[in-house]
Every structure is written in structure tokens, then in C-alpha cells.
Amino acid sequence: MAAKTAALYVVISAAWILYSDTVITWIAHDVESLRFLSSVKGLFFVVVTGLLLLLHLRRSFSAISDADYRADNARLESAGAREALRVSEDRWKLVVGNIRDYAVYLLDALGRVASWNEGARRIFGFAPEEIIGQPFDILFTKAACDDGVPRAELRKALETGEAESESTRIRKDGSQVITRTITSALHASDGTLRGYVEIVQDITERRRALDALKESEARYRYLFEANPQPMWVYRGSDLRFLAVNSAAVAHYGYTTKEFLNMTVLDIRPPEDRARFRESLEKQNDSVLRNVGLLCHRTKDGKIIDVHITANAMFFGGEPAQLVLVKDVTEQLQAERNLKHSHAQLLALTNALQQSMEEERSRIAREIHDDLGQRYAALNMDLALLARHIGHVTDPAMRATALQDISTSRKLLDEVVESTRKIIRDLRPEVLDSLGLVSGIAWQAAETERRHGIRCATDLPAFELPADPRVSTAIFRIAQEALMNVVRHSGATEVRISLSQVNGSFRLEVGDNGRGMKPEDREKLNSFGLLGMRERAFALGGTFEIHSSPGSGTRLVVSVPMTTSQEQS
Structure with a gap:
């Protein structure tokens, strides 16, 4: 100028x-x-x-x-730019450098590591001085490097501005880590490439958990589909089917598509739907519920009995119920048939026992009436014969005849006593004449007299009114229990008690014998125990045995004091 x-x-x-x-x-x-x-x-x-x-x-x-x-x-x-740059770098180091859950680092335009934060050190194991200046390919597996994966990520970030990927990276110790990475290209104001920034998240545990969840879902899906019992999932809000397995399709006759257009109310008889809704309203928040027995209706209209187990769950993010169904129609019918057969058997047993008691009474009466008269006649004939022999002149012959007559009379007395015993065993006269309490007391005394086992009794002071069939059954149970003590227990003492509890007779017979093993109680040849149990059950009673080896045995029987006609 x-x-x-x-x-x-x-x-x-x-x-x-x-x-x-x-x-x-x-x-x-x-x-x-x-x-x-x-x-x-x-x-x-x-x-x-x-x-x-x-x-x-x-x-x-x-x-x-x-x-x-x-x-x-x-x-x-x-100067301001330099200060701003310094402040910005300080902020970067302060914020990014202290991030521990994410690896955040810079790469130069050639892909070499330019910065390294604490999160990167924690995830990959490299210290800043060990990796800054190194190609970031060091963080990839050899197979990935051979396939050009690292450079492909940078090219994609350069072309699109940002690239996101999930890949397997390598730590310093050689172990693998599954990562989710976001790579962004950095440009100067004039458009010149300055480098890249990568944000890396370690998703190894998440991926393992996800893989485990997928495996679990696949396993449970298989268990759901392959289960031989019908299963389904229904939504809690509107009761609509969300999923059914093949067993449900086969058992109920509906196709899967038909099921998914139905609600659980559609497979219930109309008269059962209100009760089902009530059960839903009363259900608690427990995860697993034993719903119990319900009635379902198949596509062809057949009513079946089912046992339901429900499990609360989420299906597609919505509250739902997983249901396992067991068809118990045949089982319940078999149980009903068994109960009917058992009732018939009890009725038959009761009738047989009653018939036996009647026959015993008849035989005892006939023996008493017929043989008793004959024994009396024989005794009178022997007395008359003894008087006639007194006129015999030969002393030796007279003495011999009188001795024979005396022996015959003794033998006849023994026969009479034996006959009386048979009559008492067939039907104790005391039971008919005096009652149950006296009959048990007499039987205890007889057992002590005949076998030398001390019998302690705890009986009511007066007779208790009872149905004849009940008193006979109680007496026979007590009689059989005492005979078992004599035959098997080796006891020296037995205790017998009879009481009235809540309208029932309660009989207890306990001894101090050798006791019983649990398996001995169920032996098929334990006819004495079986007979006592059947007598009690036939009258609607209960029968219990408490015993262990070396501790004796205690038998407890409870029988209603009166019986209905149906039990007879």
C-alpha cells in the first residue's frame, strides 16, 4: 500500500x-x-x-x-480456545474416565487406541499405558480379525456416522467377553476424519442369563407340549385360552384354533360355571393352587371329572394361569365301585356274623335242651342201677359194679361240664341274661382262671343299654383280643376297659407282652385281627392297634351304641 x-x-x-x-x-x-x-x-x-x-x-x-x-x-x-479445550478435556476425563460399567475410549483415524477409561480397564483388563497407541484389533478374536470384523465396524461408522454391534471380544488374560458396542466417527469442522469413539458394554452375564432363559423356556415349552396330561394357559382378565398342548386337543376334541377362540367357561357345564366363578373370586395370590375336582365338558358333550392344579404366571406380559388337568373320571368311578363293593362286603360280613351268632345261639339251646335232658336221664339210670346192684350177693361182683358205676358217673359229669363249656363258648349265657359289662367281666375272669394271666378290668358299675348286635360285636372283639394275648403275646398281665364316649362304646385291651412289628399287623393270615377289624367296621366303628416290639400291644375299638338298618 x-x-x-x-x-x-x-x-x-x-x-x-x-x-x-x-x-x-x-x-x-x-x-x-x-x-x-x-x-x-x-x-x-x-x-x-x-x-x-x-x-x-x-x-x-x-x-x-x-x-x-x-x-x-x-x-x-x-487463549480462550486453549482454555476451553483444556476445560473440555478435563471434563471428559472426569466424566468418562470414572465410568466403570462402560468402556469408553477414543481411536485415531487409523484405529489406534488414543484414550482408555476405568470401565475399559475393568472390562478388558488392560491398563492405559499397555494399550494406548495399540491397534484396537487387539480386542478382537483372531477369527474376527481374519474376517476383517474390526475394520468393517470402522467403515460402517465412517459411512453411516454410527455403527452398533454385538460381538465377542478378548480380554488381556485371553478370556472372552460378549459386548454390545456403539462406534461413532469423529470429524473436524472442515469434515476431516479425526478418529472414532467406542462405547462398549459387557453383556456376558446378560447374554448367559438370556441364553439360560431361552433354554429354560424351550425346556418348559417341551414339557408343556410333550406332557401326556392336558395343559393350557388362560388369561386372568377374560379367562380366554392363550395356549394349549396337544394332549388337551386330543382329550377334549377341540382344535388348537377352536381353543384359542374360547374361554375356560366354555368347557364347563352350564350348572358348574357359577361355582367356578366363585372359586376364582375366592382364590388367593399363591403361585401354586390345588384347585381340586371339577367337571369339564368335551366337544362331543361328554362330562368328565378332572383334578385341576393351577400355577400363576405371566404370559406375554399379562397375568395368566398355567393349568394341569388330570382326568379322574375312571378313577372316581373305580373308587365308587370299590366303595360300593366294600359296603356290600361289610353288609355281607355283618349278615354272616349275625347269622353265625344266631346259629351259635340255636346250637347252644339245642345242646342245652337235648343233651341236658339225656345227661339227666343217664345220671338217673346210673343211680337206679346202683340201687339194684346192692341186692347182688357176691361181694366182689357188687364192689366191681359199684366202682364201674362211680367211674361212669364221674365221666358223665365231665361230659356235662364240657358240654356246658361248649355252650358258653357258642353263646355265653351271661351275655344274654346280664348284659355286655357282665359278659366282659366273666370272660376276663375265665381267661385268668384258665391261663393264669392276671386280667385287670375297668368297667362301668352298671349295665349300659346297647343294641344286641353291638353288644355281641364288642363282646366277641374282647373275647378274640384276650385269646390273642394268650396265644401270641407272652404277657403276664392284661388290662381291659369299657366306657361310653360321645354315643359310642370304647373298648381298650392292653397287655405287657412282646408287642408286634408294624408288618405283622397286615399279614394276610392274621385272621384274628382281621375279624376284629371287620366286626368294628361292619357297625360303622373304628379299630386301632398301638404296638411296638418289647412294649406290649394296645387295642382300641370304638363302635356306635346303636346301628342303623343299613348297617345290619
Whole structure:
């Protein structure tokens, strides 16, 4: 700028010097005029030159001031930028450097690690000084590097601005880690690639948990589909079927598509739906519920009995119920048939026992009435014969005959006593004449007299009114229990008690014998125990045995004091 101004000034000055005098000469006509015009010319040149110099100086100073201002601003801006950059870097290091759950690091344009935070050290195991400056390919498996995976990620980030991927990376110790990575390309303001930033999350445990969940779901899906029992899932809000297995399709006759357009109410008889809704309202929040027995209806209208087990769950994010169904129609029918057969058997047993008691009574009466009279006649004949022998003159013959008659009378007395015993065993007379309490007391006394086993009794002080069939059954059970003590227990003492509890007779027979093993109670040849149990059950009673080896045996029987006609 200064050179241009000087050149212009030289040109103008030269032109002024060359042509100003010629012009003045043309104008001036005398010497005075010439002198005046020359003075004016010189003054004008000085003024113009001064003005030009002033203008040039002002422009120069202005330019210098502008340059200084711009320089100062540039220096200030540069210092501010550096300070801002420093603050930004400090913030980056403070925020990113302390992140532990994510690896955040910078790569240069060539893919070399430029920064390394605490999260990256925790996930990959490398310290910053060990990896900064290294190609980030070091974090990939050899197979991935051979396939060009690392560079492919950078190319994708460069082309699209950001790339997201899940891959297996390598730690410092050689172990593998499953990661989710976001790679972003970084550009300068002029568009120049400056490098990349990668944010890496360790999803190893999440992936393992997800894989385990998928495996579990597949396993339970298999158990659901392959279960031989019908199963389904229904939504809790509207009771609509959400899934059914093949066993449900086969058992109920509906197709899967038909099931999914139905609710669980549709497979219930109309009269059972209200009860089902009530059970739903009363159900608690427990995960597993034993719903119990319900009635279902198949597609062909058949009513079946089912046992339901329900399990609360979420299906598709909604509260639902997983249901396992067991068809117990045949089982219940078999149980009903068994109960009917058992009832018939008890009725038959009761009838047989009653018939046996009646037959025993009849035989005892006939023996008593017939043989008793015959025994009396024989005894009278023997007495008469003894009187006639007294007239025999031969002393030896008379003595012999009298001895034979005496022996015959003793034998006849033994036969009579034996007959009486048989009659008592067939039907104790005391039971009919005095009652149950006296009958048990008599039987205890007989057992002690015959077998030498001490029998302690705890009986009511007076007779208790009872149905004849009940008193006979109680007496026979007590009689059989005492015989078992004699035959099997090896006891020296037995305790017998009879009481009235809540409208029932309670009989207890306990001994101090060798006791019984649990398996001995169920032996098929234990006819004594079986007979006592059947007598009690036939009258609607209970039968219990408490025993262990070396601790004796205690038998407890409870029988209602009266029986209905149906039990007879």
C-alpha cells in the first residue's frame, strides 16, 4: 500500500513540475503576474502534498490499529480456545474416565487406541499405558480379525456416522467377553476424519442369563407340549385360552384354533360355571393352587371329572394361569365301585356274623335242651342201677359194679361240664341274661382262671343299654383280643376297659407282652385281627392297634351304641 502511494505521488509531482510552469506562462502577461502565480503554484503543491501525506498517515495508522486489534483478538481467542479445550478435556476425563460399567475410549483415524477409561480397564483388563497407541484389533478374536470384523465396524461408522454391534471380544488374560458396542466417527469442522469413539458394554452375564432363559423356556415349552396330561394357559382378565398342548386337543376334541377362540367357561357345564366363578373370586395370590375336582365338558358333550392344579404366571406380559388337568373320571368311578363293593362286603360280613351268632345261639339251646335232658336221664339210670346192684350177693361182683358205676358217673359229669363249656363258648349265657359289662367281666375272669394271666378290668358299675348286635360285636372283639394275648403275646398281665364316649362304646385291651412289628399287623393270615377289624367296621366303628416290639400291644375299638338298618 505504501509503495503504491509513493509511486502515485512521484507521477503527480513530475506532471505538476513539467506542466505547471507552462500553464502559468500562458496565463501571466507580465512579470508581476508570473511571480504571483508561481507563488500560488508552490503553495498549492505544498498544501496538496501535505493533505496527501496526512491521508496516507491516517490510513496507515488505521491499518496498523486494525491489525493490532485483530492480532490482539486472535491472541485472546486462541487463549480462550486453549482454555476451553483444556476445560473440555478435563471434563471428559472426569466424566468418562470414572465410568466403570462402560468402556469408553477414543481411536485415531487409523484405529489406534488414543484414550482408555476405568470401565475399559475393568472390562478388558488392560491398563492405559499397555494399550494406548495399540491397534484396537487387539480386542478382537483372531477369527474376527481374519474376517476383517474390526475394520468393517470402522467403515460402517465412517459411512453411516454410527455403527452398533454385538460381538465377542478378548480380554488381556485371553478370556472372552460378549459386548454390545456403539462406534461413532469423529470429524473436524472442515469434515476431516479425526478418529472414532467406542462405547462398549459387557453383556456376558446378560447374554448367559438370556441364553439360560431361552433354554429354560424351550425346556418348559417341551414339557408343556410333550406332557401326556392336558395343559393350557388362560388369561386372568377374560379367562380366554392363550395356549394349549396337544394332549388337551386330543382329550377334549377341540382344535388348537377352536381353543384359542374360547374361554375356560366354555368347557364347563352350564350348572358348574357359577361355582367356578366363585372359586376364582375366592382364590388367593399363591403361585401354586390345588384347585381340586371339577367337571369339564368335551366337544362331543361328554362330562368328565378332572383334578385341576393351577400355577400363576405371566404370559406375554399379562397375568395368566398355567393349568394341569388330570382326568379322574375312571378313577372316581373305580373308587365308587370299590366303595360300593366294600359296603356290600361289610353288609355281607355283618349278615354272616349275625347269622353265625344266631346259629351259635340255636346250637347252644339245642345242646342245652337235648343233651341236658339225656345227661339227666343217664345220671338217673346210673343211680337206679346202683340201687339194684346192692341186692347182688357176691361181694366182689357188687364192689366191681359199684366202682364201674362211680367211674361212669364221674365221666358223665365231665361230659356235662364240657358240654356246658361248649355252650358258653357258642353263646355265653351271661351275655344274654346280664348284659355286655357282665359278659366282659366273666370272660376276663375265665381267661385268668384258665391261663393264669392276671386280667385287670375297668368297667362301668352298671349295665349300659346297647343294641344286641353291638353288644355281641364288642363282646366277641374282647373275647378274640384276650385269646390273642394268650396265644401270641407272652404277657403276664392284661388290662381291659369299657366306657361310653360321645354315643359310642370304647373298648381298650392292653397287655405287657412282646408287642408286634408294624408288618405283622397286615399279614394276610392274621385272621384274628382281621375279624376284629371287620366286626368294628361292619357297625360303622373304628379299630386301632398301638404296638411296638418289647412294649406290649394296645387295642382300641370304638363302635356306635346303636346301628342303623343299613348297617345290619
